[in-house]
Amino acid sequence: MPKxxxxxxxxxxxxxxxxxxLVTLASCQLSKKSTRLxxxxxxxxxxxxxxxxSTFDALQLLSALGxxxxxxxxxxxxxxxxxKELPVISENGRIISIPLxxxxxxxxxxxxxxxxMAFSLKRFMKIGRLNYLLDGRIKSIETPSPYELRINLTRPxxxxxxxxxxxxxxxxxPIAYSxxxxxxxxxxxxxxxxxxxxxxxxxxxxxxPNKSYWGKSVNNNGIEFxxxxxxxxxxxxxxxxxxxxxxxxxxxxxxxLALHEMARAxxxxxxxxSPLEIGYITFNSNLYPLNNKLVRQxxxxxxxxxLIVERVSxxxxxxxxxxxxxxxxxxxxxxxxxxxxxxxxxxFREAGYCGEKKLRIPFTFRSNVPADKLLALTWQAQLNxxxxxxxxxxxxxxxxITVYKQLGKGAFTSVMLDWRxxxxxxxxxxxxxxxxxKSNGSFCxxxxxxxxxxxxxxxxxxxxxxxxxxxxxxxxNGLLKSAEKGAANGASYLPVWLVTPRAxxxxxxxxxxxxxxxxxxxxxxxxxxxx
Amino acid sequence: xxxxxxxFRYSLTRLALAPVMLWLVSSLVFLLLRIAPGDxxxxxxxxxxxxSAREALxxxxxxxxxxxxxxxxxxxxLFHGDLGSALINEESVSxxxxxxxxxxxxxxxxxxxxxxxxxxxxxxxxVAFPNRKLxxxxxxxxxxxxxxxxxxxxxxxxxxxxxxxxxFPVGGRFPPTLLPPEGSGxxxxxxxxxxxxxxxxxxxxxxxxxxxxxxxxxxxxxSRALRLNLSRTLDSGYIQAARSRGLREERVIIxxxxxxxxxxxxxxxxxxxxxxxxxxxxxxxxxSWPGIALRLQEAINQRDYPVVQGIVVVIASxxxxxxxxxDILVAMIDPRISY
Numbered sequence: 001m002p003k004x005x006x007x008x009x010x011x012x013x014x015x016x017x018x019x020x021x022l023v024t025l026a027s028c029q030l031s032k033k034s035t036r037l038x039x040x041x042x043x044x045x046x047x048x049x050x051x052x053x054s055t056f057d058a059l060q061l062l063s064a065l066g067x068x069x070x071x072x073x074x075x076x077x078x079x080x081x082x083x084k085e086l087p088v089i090s091e092n093g094r095i096i097s098i099p100l101x102x103x104x105x106x107x108x109x110x111x112x113x114x115x116x117m118a119f120s121l122k123r124f125m126k127i128g129r130l131n132y133l134l135d136g137r138i139k140s141i142e143t144p145s146p147y148e149l150r151i152n153l154t155r156p157x158x159x160x161x162x163x164x165x166x167x168x169x170x171x172x173x174p175i176a177y178s179x180x181x182x183x184x185x186x187x188x189x190x191x192x193x194x195x196x197x198x199x200x201x202x203x204x205x206x207x208x209p210n211k212s213y214w215g216k217s218v219n220n221n222g223i224e225f226x227x228x229x230x231x232x233x234x235x236x237x238x239x240x241x242x243x244x245x246x247x248x249x250x251x252x253x254x255x256x257l258a259l260h261e262m263a264r265a266x267x268x269x270x271x272x273x274s275p276l277e278i279g280y281i282t283f284n285s286n287l288y289p290l291n292n293k294l295v296r297q298x299x300x301x302x303x304x305x306x307l308i309v310e311r312v313s314x315x316x317x318x319x320x321x322x323x324x325x326x327x328x329x330x331x332x333x334x335x336x337x338x339x340x341x342x343x344x345x346x347x348f349r350e351a352g353y354c355g356e357k358k359l360r361i362p363f364t365f366r367s368n369v370p371a372d373k374l375l376a377l378t379w380q381a382q383l384n385x386x387x388x389x390x391x392x393x394x395x396x397x398x399x400x401i402t403v404y405k406q407l408g409k410g411a412f413t414s415v416m417l418d419w420r421x422x423x424x425x426x427x428x429x430x431x432x433x434x435x436x437x438k439s440n441g442s443f444c445x446x447x448x449x450x451x452x453x454x455x456x457x458x459x460x461x462x463x464x465x466x467x468x469x470x471x472x473x474x475x476x477n478g479l480l481k482s483a484e485k486g487a488a489n490g491a492s493y494l495p496v497w498l499v500t501p502r503a504x505x506x507x508x509x510x511x512x513x514x515x516x517x518x519x520x521x522x523x524x525x526x527x528x529x530x531x
Numbered sequence: 532x533x534x535x536x537x538x539f540r541y542s543l544t545r546l547a548l549a550p551v552m553l554w555l556v557s558s559l560v561f562l563l564l565r566i567a568p569g570d571x572x573x574x575x576x577x578x579x580x581x582x583s584a585r586e587a588l589x590x591x592x593x594x595x596x597x598x599x600x601x602x603x604x605x606x607x608x609l610f611h612g613d614l615g616s617a618l619i620n621e622e623s624v625s626x627x628x629x630x631x632x633x634x635x636x637x638x639x640x641x642x643x644x645x646x647x648x649x650x651x652x653x654x655x656x657x658v659a660f661p662n663r664k665l666x667x668x669x670x671x672x673x674x675x676x677x678x679x680x681x682x683x684x685x686x687x688x689x690x691x692x693x694x695x696x697x698x699f700p701v702g703g704r705f706p707p708t709l710l711p712p713e714g715s716g717x718x719x720x721x722x723x724x725x726x727x728x729x730x731x732x733x734x735x736x737x738x739x740x741x742x743x744x745x746x747x748x749x750x751x752x753x754s755r756a757l758r759l760n761l762s763r764t765l766d767s768g769y770i771q772a773a774r775s776r777g778l779r780e781e782r783v784i785i786x787x788x789x790x791x792x793x794x795x796x797x798x799x800x801x802x803x804x805x806x807x808x809x810x811x812x813x814x815x816x817x818x819s820w821p822g823i824a825l826r827l828q829e830a831i832n833q834r835d836y837p838v839v840q841g842i843v844v845v846i847a848s849x850x851x852x853x854x855x856x857x858d859i860l861v862a863m864i865d866p867r868i869s870y
Contacts, residue, residue, distance in 0.1 A: 038708065044829065044833075047620040052620055054575060054576070131584075132583070186620045201630075203705075226707045230816060232701075233819050240701065242701065368832075401569035401573045402568040402573075404573040404576075405569040
């Protein structure tokens, strides 16, 4: 064997091929950080066109780049942003007049006025991906004066005010979007917000302060909004100081806990927003054995939220006993029952189960949502422990898009889902589950109830919901409250938990703040030494 | 017929068959995507929208058309070189590919360099010191790196060098605080071309972990192939004859043994390049590397049919071309190969 020649050759090869390695090592020196803040998230942002944006992160960015007409303040009431005053509603409830601010300019320097607002609304109605939220309520839009917008409705709608807080309806410059009246402009945004969009790519979005902003100027020199594709990378990037702020959506529960602990140990700062996202289970009231109301009610009592929430999220999610999050709830009562295995057994027995005839229910969870899988496994184990003689659930993991596709077709007996209302109002958490256009007895064949997979309705709730959209104030709240109680009694949904939006910042920054829509206030982020 | 002419005819035949193969691949992808449950409407609207809103969007995206019509439109556009636009945001598929492909090729290039470097070092050391400790360790290295699950290796590398030691960025392709260099989309090349040294440093720092992981995982196969082929060649009669003629050992290895031993390695390199062009999904996913595989995965999740179809067609074309190139190269080097 060529021992000597081999050694010689090896030495040379080492020398030649080590060069790239040396170059790489030389680049290990950490690069200098810029004065902009780096905010990271794992969400997908494919477009910043308000007519197209639908993901949470895209809406988060739009809320920094644009302004809504109104917002819901901490007291839960409507407050003008681009609107100068509260909307004036005509006596018949079909005309809404909105006075607009006259000191606002778009990022391209053109003035914001009623024409621009009308252009933006009409464009959203025409091409908006979420235009179904308007539900055909707008008949026409008029501009009686440069700073007054008039919306004519097809029918009186109390919930329309809530829709005016949606960031999807943020105004855009008619001049900049003149060629995009019928199509999307994904990588640019010309709005009125505290930031202007400097550059857009799937991996990084750069926001620069809007120096001529009409409102409070931003607290930082700009934002680099980056996307990292997995939870470990996000966690590691915050730990190593590569990023300044981390947003919590789609972070694994273990890492949530680790960051929470780090914040408690004062290694980082943690900010919490108002929880507006709910997790819930839909029971298909049209499928055996859940077509029996007693079985559905038994299931409500069989679910140990405290245990499940603790095991799945280490207590970072909050148990939920209503379909309406507390922030927008209209009362302080507990609407859905607490865990009570004895009562559950009674109901299952009454329904003819337990002992020899055991109830077997398929439970579907979204296989690409880690928390759902943990919930399913924990609930299954909890039932084996507490109610094994009466009830057993069989688990089935299905990818979320398949779940959404099949949900309205009644493919799932019981399925875990989540929900965030289009605007922060109780109505946005009730109507999408309970309204029904066509029904036969308690079976809803067409409408939101069918689309949500429960197919449950009753005439009283249908009447209440229709009436509530034509009523205002306390009377409306009372109607919605009774609709919620009716839903709890119908037992076709089981509210599970509340998801609190969180963000973590390095200690050099102030604690992150959230708005009432659960969006991180990027403009309020600032370094402590800047004070 | 001369050998050159035969090779030319063979290349032409392969090239002529390429469109047929691409048609088969694209038709298969078209069909499989439609069979998969869910469609872009479900991805865009989630579980929020009513059935009427779903139907309206389905109609707008042309998904309400019969499958046959959709297929004819797709093939017609493909024939004209039009890959269409994304259903999710109407972005041109060609643009999506032109942004993601350079990232993948850059990662593949550096990974391959590293894989060859490590593979050759380990392979040569095995040949130089056969049946010694070094050779034994080299063989374990070869099998071990080949057998390592990529997602596990990538996460370990990321945790150790990115999170705990903090030597390198945990993810991404470029420092967020810098502007990427303008040009071809190959950041290292563009940085050098524009003499943008901070950008070069940033690009290299971000390349280290994903390229090292991929390089490490691929190096095993190179070390095994080289060691096996070089040992076999060095035992062959013509090498013994060269030695007996008194040629220097270095010359024997470099001029006589290595070219023959490298032929199978060249074939392996070709296959490896072809597979890397399609992206290394798990590595791209772990390190948030915005390459073609990551984009493909996103498009599949969103059921964005035109993006998936476009990416698959482009990858398949590149694989065909690379395979053909390697075959021709091997045939030119090795006169024993006939077609």
